[in-house]
Amino acid sequence: MAHQFDDAEQQREATTLGMWVFLATEILFFGGLFLAYLVYRNWYPAAFTAGSRELIVWAGTVNTAVLITSSLTMALAVHAAQTGERRALLMLLFMTMALGCVFLGIKAFEYYAEYLEHHIPGLNFQFDNTGEFRHAQLFFSLYFVMTGLHALHMVVGLGVMSVMAWWVYRGVITEGYYAPIEISGLYWHFVDIVWIFLFPLLYLIGRHVHG
Numbered sequence: 001m002a003h004q005f006d007d008a009e010q011q012r013e014a015t016t017l018g019m020w021v022f023l024a025t026e027i028l029f030f031g032g033l034f035l036a037y038l039v040y041r042n043w044y045p046a047a048f049t050a051g052s053r054e055l056i057v058w059a060g061t062v063n064t065a066v067l068i069t070s071s072l073t074m075a076l077a078v079h080a081a082q083t084g085e086r087r088a089l090l091m092l093l094f095m096t097m098a099l100g101c102v103f104l105g106i107k108a109f110e111y112y113a114e115y116l117e118h119h120i121p122g123l124n125f126q127f128d129n130t131g132e133f134r135h136a137q138l139f140f141s142l143y144f145v146m147t148g149l150h151a152l153h154m155v156v157g158l159g160v161m162s163v164m165a166w167w168v169y170r171g172v173i174t175e176g177y178y179a180p181i182e183i184s185g186l187y188w189h190f191v192d193i194v195w196i197f198l199f200p201l202l203y204l205i206g207r208h209v210h211g
Contacts, residue, residue: 047139097165100161101158150195
């Protein structure tokens with residue numbers, strides 16, 4: 001226990017509050033991106049619909065299922081930490097990390113596919129619908145920024161989970177001290193929730209509209 005706290009419970013409450021404050025700033029950060037996306041989509045619906053149709057919807061769907069499953073394994077990991085099931089906790093942390101790696105692998109595949117299609121905004125950008133060429137670049141710019149930042153948060157989450165697994169292995173995490181697992185779980189769930197909003201916004205809305 002750190003010296004500035006009176007007892008372990010006070011330390012746990014303080015660290016949990018700190019994580020919630022951090023997540024609140026993250027919500028404001030992603031909220032600004034979501035707002036910008038919605039505003040531009042309202043201004044250029046045809047271009048954003050055409051751009052959305054170019055995304056690999058099955059990859060986004062699989063990644064959604066992967067992250068939902070990882071949220072389940074993370075929740076079970078928190079429960080295992082609370083009950084002192086060290087072996088189960090380690091297994092669940094590794095499962096969560098493996099699912100996170102699967103997500104990043106699929107996202108890398110999507111990025112490579114968009115690269116081959118010349119959908120990276122810039123001098124070599126190509127788009128079949130020439131009438132929406134300029135505004136389609138705006139869609140893909142937002143797509144890469146939003147999903148790229150999300151992927152970066154996922155990488156950070158994997159780093160955090162690696163530290164948690166090491167602490168469990170070394171015996172730092174015990175039945176009496178599991179707050180770091182709970183706090184890490186909050187971060188992981190936040191990253192998953194962000195994707196739950198990104199998926200329909202980028203992949204689904206407007207796909208059924210006939211251009």
